[in-house]
Amino acid sequence: xxxxxxxxxxxxxxxxxxxxxxxxPRVNAPELRVxxxxxxxxxxxxxxxxxxxxxxxxxxxxxxxxEVQVRNDTTVLDLTASSSPEAxx
Amino acid sequence: xxxxxxxxxxxxxxxxxxxxKEAFADVxxxxxxxxxxxxxxxxxxxxxxxxxxxALTGVDIPMVAVLGNxxxxxxxxxxxxxxxxxVRIQMLEGTSAxxxxxxxxxxxxGVKGFGGGFEDASxxxxxxxxxxxxxxxxxxxxxxxxxxxxxxxxPIRIALMHYAPIRQTLEGEHPELFPWLGSYLLAEAxxxxxxxxxxxxxxxxxxxxxxxxxxxxxxxxxxxxxGHPYAIYVMEERHAESSPRSRxxxxxxxxxxx
Numbered sequence: 001x002x003x004x005x006x007x008x009x010x011x012x013x014x015x016x017x018x019x020x021x022x023x024x025p026r027v028n029a030p031e032l033r034v035x036x037x038x039x040x041x042x043x044x045x046x047x048x049x050x051x052x053x054x055x056x057x058x059x060x061x062x063x064x065x066x067e068v069q070v071r072n073d074t075t076v077l078d079l080t081a082s083s084s085p086e087a088x089x
Numbered sequence: 090x091x092x093x094x095x096x097x098x099x100x101x102x103x104x105x106x107x108x109x110k111e112a113f114a115d116v117x118x119x120x121x122x123x124x125x126x127x128x129x130x131x132x133x134x135x136x137x138x139x140x141x142x143x144a145l146t147g148v149d150i151p152m153v154a155v156l157g158n159x160x161x162x163x164x165x166x167x168x169x170x171x172x173x174x175x176v177r178i179q180m181l182e183g184t185s186a187x188x189x190x191x192x193x194x195x196x197x198x199g200v201k202g203f204g205g206g207f208e209d210a211s212x213x214x215x216x217x218x219x220x221x222x223x224x225x226x227x228x229x230x231x232x233x234x235x236x237x238x239x240x241x242x243x244p245i246r247i248a249l250m251h252y253a254p255i256r257q258t259l260e261g262e263h264p265e266l267f268p269w270l271g272s273y274l275l276a277e278a279x280x281x282x283x284x285x286x287x288x289x290x291x292x293x294x295x296x297x298x299x300x301x302x303x304x305x306x307x308x309x310x311x312x313x314x315x316g317h318p319y320a321i322y323v324m325e326e327r328h329a330e331s332s333p334r335s336r337x338x339x340x341x342x343x344x345x346x347x
Contacts, residue, residue, distance in 0.1 A: 028100075028132040028159065031293040031313075047293060047313035049131075052104040077312055079112040083119070085092065085321040088286060088306055 010036030013065065017042060020064055026056035032074065045073040090326075091190045092119065094150075096319035097126030097251065097290020098311040100159060101141040109144035112318035117150045120321055121190035126290035126310050127157025127201060127251025129173065134163050138172035145176050151188040152178040155199040157251035157291060181249065183233030185241055193326050196241030198282065200234040202252030202275050202289070203227040206268035208302075231274035238282025244326050248284040250275055251291050257299030258309035259292050276301040286322065 005012070014036040021044070022030035032046040042061060048054050054074050061070050094116055101109055116123055123145075130137035138160075145152060160169050170180040179186040181199025188195050205212050205227040214224040238246055253259050253271030262270060270292055279287050280303035287301060290311040297314055299307040310320050 025132060028162070033294075049100045049102070049312075050104040050108065053102075053131075077108075078316065079108055079312065079318045081317040083094075083315075083317045083319055083321045085119075085323050087323045 007038070010040055010042075013068070014042060017044075017061055017064060021057060021060060024056070024060045027053050027060055029053065032057070041069045041071055043071040043073055046075075047077050048074050049077045051076050091193050091195055091245065091324050092121045093124060093195075093247065093286070093322045093324060094120035094122065094319040095124040095126060095249075095288045095308065095310040095322065096312055096315065097157065097288075098128040098293060098313065099125075099141065100128055100131045100312075101144075102131040102137050103140060106140050106143065109141060113144050113148060116319065117148050120319075121150055122188055122195060122197075123148065123150055123152045123319070124197065124247070124249050124288055124310075125152065125154035125178070126249060126288050127155050128159040128290055128311075129154065129156065130160050130169060132162045133160045133165055133169055135165060135168040135172045138169040142172050142176045142178070145178065150190075151186075152176075153181060153186050153188070153197045153199065153249060154178050155181050155249055155251055156201055158201075161201075181237070183230065183237055185237040187241070187243055193245065194243040195245045195247065195324075196238075196243035197247045197249050198234055198237035198241060198284070199249040200230050200237070200275075202234070202250040202254070203230050203272060204252060204269045205272035205274065207256045207271070207273045210267070211273060212268055227272045227274055231272065231278045234275065235278035235282045238278065238284055245286075245324055246282070246284050248275075248279045248282070248287045250287070250289045253289050253292050253295070253309065254279060254287055255299050255301060255307050258289070258297065258307055259295045261294040261296055262292055263294075270295075276307075279305055286324065 014034045018034040021027045185198040254275035287307040293313040295309050
């Protein structure tokens with residue numbers, strides 16, 4: 001068995017973190033995208049409903065791996081804009 | 090004329106109470122019917138459903154909803170339905186509801202739906218029991234949707250679901266995920282059942298507009314796609330005349346992008 005899988009470690013870490021974010025009750029967002037760049041930084045993107053859940057993304061990841069660097073690109077859903085009706089023809 | 094407000098994927102939780110109250114505060118002034126396209130809760134707990142129910146308590150227009158995959162995560166979909174039903178939301182699953190606004194009767198047939206993929210790239214009812222169970226669930230839900238549509242005699246018929254019936258509204262999602270996001274069987278049920286409008290959610294990274302193979306407008310109303318509290322679609326009674334059940338074999342000449 002190799003001691004380290006090199007860049008493959010990041011691939012598997014990102015995939016496992018995606019599932020962790022789906023199942024953790026603070027986030028529960030399987031829709032988020034999680035990737036690991038060549039520099040080893042984990043990037044999370046997507047839309048979450050609240051700022052609390054956005055902040056929880058980093059919290060949950062650091063509980064899984066305290067060493068990993070996280071770039072949290074998630075945005076908070078904005079439901080304040082008004083809707084323009086569409087006439088269906 | 091009827092104004093249909095629609096949104097899905099609001100993922101209610103204790104932390105979204107104020108946001109949801111504000112989002113739906115004026116909906117009965119701008120719409121005649123509110124459709125909720127599943128993933129109404131964060132993880133399918135009745136407490137989360139109660140947050141959304143509270144936000145909708147004062148809404149006077151008819152409300153119709155289906156559940157999504159998030160609403161099943163805690164294995165308590167019946168409790169989620171009960172909580173939402175307590176504030177006059179009509180909960181559908183292979184069933185239909187008829188509402189009336191401005192003298193126009195509108196039928197809504199609803200189902201959660203499921204995955205499996207789309208024409209040319211769809212899983213089959215074949216092989217391991219787990220694969221067959223997956224596809225059979227989709228077939229059952231699609232058949233239930235068509236039965237519900239067939240049972241409607243209203244001039245306007247809307248199909249409401251959580252999973253996507255077509256590829257177009259998934260564009261922006263990773264294509265590898267398409268089989269988990271919807272199934273062509275749902276579109277076929279809508280085309281054969283003579284729907285005039287198809288509403289779905291689930292695809293956060295997708296886009297709003299598309300059409301079924303027979304030309305019926307499809308709208309992905311996942312909240313992250315809309316970017317506002319709900320979409321509003323204005324439908325005239327003549328839509329019924331333009332989409333009779335016999336229209337299945339026809340293609341709408343209008344731009345296929347919706």
